[in-house]
Amino acid sequence: MALAAGFCSSAFAQARAPTPSVDELAAKHIQARGGAAALKAIHTLKMTGTMRPGGYDVVMAFDETLARPGLVRINATLQGLTVVQAYDGTSGWQIQPFQGRKDAESVSADDTKSLTEEADFDDALIDYRAKGSTVDNLGSVDIDGAPTWALRVALKNGDQLTYYLDPDVFLTVRIVTRQVLRGAEVFTQTDFGDYEAVNGVFFPMEIASGPKGSSVQQRITYDTIVANPVIDAALFSRPAAPVAAH
Numbered sequence: 001m002a003l004a005a006g007f008c009s010s011a012f013a014q015a016r017a018p019t020p021s022v023d024e025l026a027a028k029h030i031q032a033r034g035g036a037a038a039l040k041a042i043h044t045l046k047m048t049g050t051m052r053p054g055g056y057d058v059v060m061a062f063d064e065t066l067a068r069p070g071l072v073r074i075n076a077t078l079q080g081l082t083v084v085q086a087y088d089g090t091s092g093w094q095i096q097p098f099q100g101r102k103d104a105e106s107v108s109a110d111d112t113k114s115l116t117e118e119a120d121f122d123d124a125l126i127d128y129r130a131k132g133s134t135v136d137n138l139g140s141v142d143i144d145g146a147p148t149w150a151l152r153v154a155l156k157n158g159d160q161l162t163y164y165l166d167p168d169v170f171l172t173v174r175i176v177t178r179q180v181l182r183g184a185e186v187f188t189q190t191d192f193g194d195y196e197a198v199n200g201v202f203f204p205m206e207i208a209s210g211p212k213g214s215s216v217q218q219r220i221t222y223d224t225i226v227a228n229p230v231i232d233a234a235l236f237s238r239p240a241a242p243v244a245a246h
Contacts (some may be wrong), residue, residue, distance in 0.1 A: 022135045024032050025165065028109050032170035034201035043068050044198060046229045049222035051076050054210050056125050060203055062220060064118075071236045072119035077167055087115035093238040104238045110181045113157050122171070124153045124161050132156035139187055140167075171202060176212060187212035199227035 021027070030036055044067045061077040062167045073086040084095040085107065087224045092112035105137035107115070116126070120131075128135055138150035141164060148164040155161065160178040165171065189212040192204035203225050210217035 018151070019137065019139050022137045022151060025137065025151060025170070026128065026135070028170040029125050029165055029172070030144075032202065033123075033126075034197065036126075038200040041176060042121075042201060042227045044228055045121055046205075046224075046226045046231070047222050048224050049205075049220060051221075054216040054218040065231060065235060066119060067231050067236070068237045070116060070119040072115060072179045073236050074118070083113075086238070087112065087119050088236045088238065091238075092116075095130045103241060108182075109162055110179070113159060113179070116157070117155070117161075117177075119161065123163075124155065125151065128153060138162070139216075148173060151228070172204075189213075196225070198225045201227070225229065 001238070004242060013035055030039070033039060038235045040062070045230045046065050048061075048063040052058070053060065059076075063075050065073045069089070071082065071087060071089050076083045079099075081097040082095070083098065084093075084104075092107040092115045094107050094111075095102065095104050124131070124133060125135070133156060134154045136152045136154075138152055140147050141150040142148070143164050147167050149167055149170075151163045151165070153161045153163065158180065162176045162178075163172055164174040164176075166173050170191050174192070175190045177190070179186050179188070188209060190207060190209035192207055194205040195202045196205050197203075203222075205225070207220045208217045
């Protein structure tokens with residue numbers, strides 16, 4: 001009962017307090033992540049763990065590598081076959097062995113947009129003006145019965161990301177992404193949890209995502225996150241096509 005009373009007190013206090021501005025909330029969020037200096041001191045990231053694809057009863061080995069400015073490679077391996085998606089700073093590419101394709105191929109413009117957003121490991125609230133984004137303050141919004149501060153980020157590529165921040169610690173608990181994919185409006189919900197500090201910056205170790213309103217979710221659990229490992233830039237480059245035999 002003491003916990004419930006404390007929760008209610010916190011909720012009422014938030015209700016009475018004036019709504020913070022976008023910049024105040026963004027500043028609190030940056031500080032909660034670890035501060036601007038600590039964030040900018042990270043130039044590369046290597047994250048490893050497991051992934052459970054939505055709707056499939058399998059566990060895949062999973063790793064994601066990021067590097068400034070805006071490079072990303074994602075690997076997911078099952079039974080010796082590795083799915084790859086990557087963005088090299090200019091274009092996106094993939095390898096889809098489970099679809100019978102073992103050579104690298106280009107991804108669609110829509111998938112490239114998603115990869116460029118994934119490559120921004122500072123997150124969209126940090127330096128949003130410099131990125132050409134705008135942010136609207138949606139005020140206090142309940143998420144699963146708990147209050148959050150909601151900020152809707154309009155990216156210059158046309159996508160929208162609504163961040164839901166914990167009102168006490170100002171870390172992200174949920175992002176709802178609105179995209180237009182192949183002409184249709186699509187909403188994706190991503191939940192974040194189990195934050196841990198890496199080089200003074202907090203990262204979520206548990207990520208669950210799927211279509212908004214659906215119980216089918218992809219779940220990623222990170223075992224390790226390493227900041228500033230040495231990364232060969234060739235990792236992000238599309239492999240050359242094999243030479244055809246004559």
